[in-house]
Amino acid sequence: MKKVFLVKIKTLNKSRVWDYEPNTEIIIPVLTNSSYNAERKIDSRYWGSEYPDYTIQSIKECDCFLFKPMI
Secondary structure, eight states: OOEEEEEEEEEOOSSOBTTBOTTOEEEEEEEESSHHHHHHHHHHHHOSTTSOOEEEEEEEEOOOSSSOOOO
16 A cells, blocks of 8 residues: 655755755655655655765654545
């Protein structure tokens, strides 16, 4: 069953690039079946020269029982 995970990343840029200030925190919702797969999806999609360097700060699973995510 697919779940929604909130992945918080922090940019590692030293100056303003791609309209992001240094150390900007960004939360990205990811639809997948585990936190491990959420991390893999983020790394495979957003890693490269088109994106600022980042580190994953946390991954939290959203409640999908009574309060369904509104995406």
